[in-house]
Amino acid sequence: MRTVRLRIAHPVLWAGWAALAVGAVLCVIGWYGVSGERYAERQLPYLASCSIPGAALIVAGAVLLAHGRDALAATRVEELYGLLVASGPPGGDEPGRPAGGPVAVSPEMLMVPGGTLWHRADCPLVAGKAEAVPVDGKLVADGGLGPCPICEPADGSG
The missing domain is CATH 1.10.287 (Helix Hairpins)
Structure with a gap:
């Protein structure tokens, strides 16, 4: 073409x-x-x-x-x-993934203070950043943080 x-x-x-x-x-x-x-x-x-x-x-x-x-x-x-x-789609549809937001937040999930996303610990956006801290469960529950579109931390399990 x-x-x-x-x-x-x-x-x-x-x-x-x-x-x-x-x-x-x-x-x-x-x-x-x-x-x-x-x-x-x-x-x-x-x-x-x-x-x-x-x-x-x-x-x-x-x-x-x-x-x-x-x-x-x-x-x-x-x-x-x-x-x-x-x-094709980046992650594909996984049958085990929940349809809504994250069910649980594990200690291996990280966020950057002042940021709007939460990430897996091995996400390239937070890997190696000294300012990355464990995710605050209250921010996730209130909707203050959204899942990262790169590493797609849909649930708390790594």
Whole structure:
């Protein structure tokens, strides 16, 4: 899927840059022609044949570039979504896990003072931190602390 979108996006980007370049060249030619003529009636052909089409090509090139970049961004989002879906849920559903909050708090659960989550002792977010302390059961019971989404301490057992 990625290669199909990239094949579509790259020609659009190239066409956008080409339209911008041709439009800029036409505007410069039109300006040069207008600046060399003294009378307005002799300037009109340069405006009609170079400056106005050049400005239109610049606008068209900008639109093509914006569309091409949107297509590239959409491709990247689809690729990341595909990787996310392919990896599946992080922990999977365990039949033994309780549906609600934690049932018990064991001494191997840790929290950081002032934090909002409680963690397993081996969680990478608290492992090796000197300020990590055992979880206060009152904070968990009151809902002041939530389980860490990384280590998922759903119950008090390690």
